[in-house]
Amino acid sequence: MNIRDYVRILRRNWILITAFTLFGLLAGGLLTVLSKPTYTAETQLFVAIQNSGTVQELQQGNNFSQARVLSYVQTIDSPLVLQPAIDSLGISVSAEELASRVTATTELNTVLIKISVSDASAVQAAALAQAVGDSLIRTVDTLEKPKTGGVVAR
Incomplete structure (x- = not known):
């Protein structure tokens, strides 16, 4: 054909x-x-241990933090983290519904956790991302340092 x-x-x-x-x-x-x-807001958390000492101790602390970060990322979509965030904002959404809009990631060999939240409102997405990050910090503090001095019951 021409x-x-x-x-x-x-x-x-x-x-x-x-x-x-x-x-x-x-x-x-x-x-x-x-x-x-759909708007997506992100927040980023830096995980560190409170330890000062030799270079070897700092390296071990960094390795410990990297291992912990992987566990923390897995807990973000749990009601243990999401329900306090929901309560702090006073919104009427279930933890399961919020979990479907929240994602947490970490890059290999880092101690950074990136939390992303999608919502129809840009302001709501930003507030949720901040609240989930704050809730994760409080939850990790509770899990790592139980008030009873023993193991936290789940």
């Missing part, structure tokens, strides 16, 4: 091509208008 064949096909089917183009534009416009925006 260029003349393509031009001939376009001339014969210009109505069909125009109709499909307009339909696609209309469908895309409707989807854009009808879809709700």
